[in-house]
Amino acid sequence: MSKMKASMIDDSVITGELPPPRKQQRPNPSGMYQQPQPQRNTYTTPQFNVGYGSIHSTIRKGISDLFPNFYMTKTQQYNDPNYGVYGIYKARVGSLTIGPTKYLVAFVNNDQLPIGSQKLLNSLGWTNFQTRETDNPQKEFGGMQLQEQFSEMKDNPILMERIQLQKESKYSYVYRSDNLPIKIELMPTSEDDQFAPEGTIASALSLFTTSLTLE
Numbered sequence: 001m002s003k004m005k006a007s008m009i010d011d012s013v014i015t016g017e018l019p020p021p022r023k024q025q026r027p028n029p030s031g032m033y034q035q036p037q038p039q040r041n042t043y044t045t046p047q048f049n050v051g052y053g054s055i056h057s058t059i060r061k062g063i064s065d066l067f068p069n070f071y072m073t074k075t076q077q078y079n080d081p082n083y084g085v086y087g088i089y090k091a092r093v094g095s096l097t098i099g100p101t102k103y104l105v106a107f108v109n110n111d112q113l114p115i116g117s118q119k120l121l122n123s124l125g126w127t128n129f130q131t132r133e134t135d136n137p138q139k140e141f142g143g144m145q146l147q148e149q150f151s152e153m154k155d156n157p158i159l160m161e162r163i164q165l166q167k168e169s170k171y172s173y174v175y176r177s178d179n180l181p182i183k184i185e186l187m188p189t190s191e192d193d194q195f196a197p198e199g200t201i202a203s204a205l206s207l208f209t210t211s212l213t214l215e
Contacts (some may be wrong), residue, residue: 018128055181056214062158063129063212064122066092066205067151072106072124074117075142087111090141091126093131093208094148100133102208103140106108123153131208134188159202183215 066069072089087108088158092100106126112120134140163175163184173195175184186195187209204210 003051004198037141040052056158056199059180059182059214060124060129061122062125062156062201065154065156065207066202067093067104067149068150070121070151070156071118071140072121073116073144074111074113074119074183075144077111077115078107085110085112085115087117088128089119089132089145091121092141092146092148093138094150100135101140102131102133103137103146105130105132115142126214128211128213130211131205132206132210134204160200163199163201163204165197168195175199182214182215184213185213187211 006050034100034182047094070091072091074087075090076088077086078088089106089108091104093104095102103122105128105148106121106124107128108126137146161177161180163177163182165173166176167174171187173186175186175198176182182201184204186196186204186207189209193209199214205212
């Protein structure tokens, strides 16, 4: 699906921004990427009454179903006294159309594996997951030649969870769910980009201008 317009209500989606730092606010050294917020202890909604670990695992499983057997390559180590230590993993998503290179990003807290390490997406305990596009894959992947991998849409009810627009600005549209501890952000790539007031997790991820943070 191409970028959602405001009239495409059923297909809406989102972007992301940095959570408050542990001490004082300062610029995000990782550029456009955004850091996940600290996890809490429990989460209770009409649909889900489980510990945070369980619901987070369910969300990760739903996304892994979209990208089955995807290998993620560690391209960067992120260390900061305020935001913590993260391994940044990426994967190139195959496309049958000409255009920007699509890719996935996963931030893994306290990851110390060396750059170049490969892990299956479904084995990563990420706290922030992004679907993005780039016109410069050589730079984006740190000079690594990542092979294209192809996604396979699978039915997973959690991906059909509705999300609603909470805040918008020139740089991002922030969405949340009534039932899941997530924040989804859609990042406009041009002045003409507009996003609908609501949609689903699946439709947001399909835009490839999207950041999903577990809360």
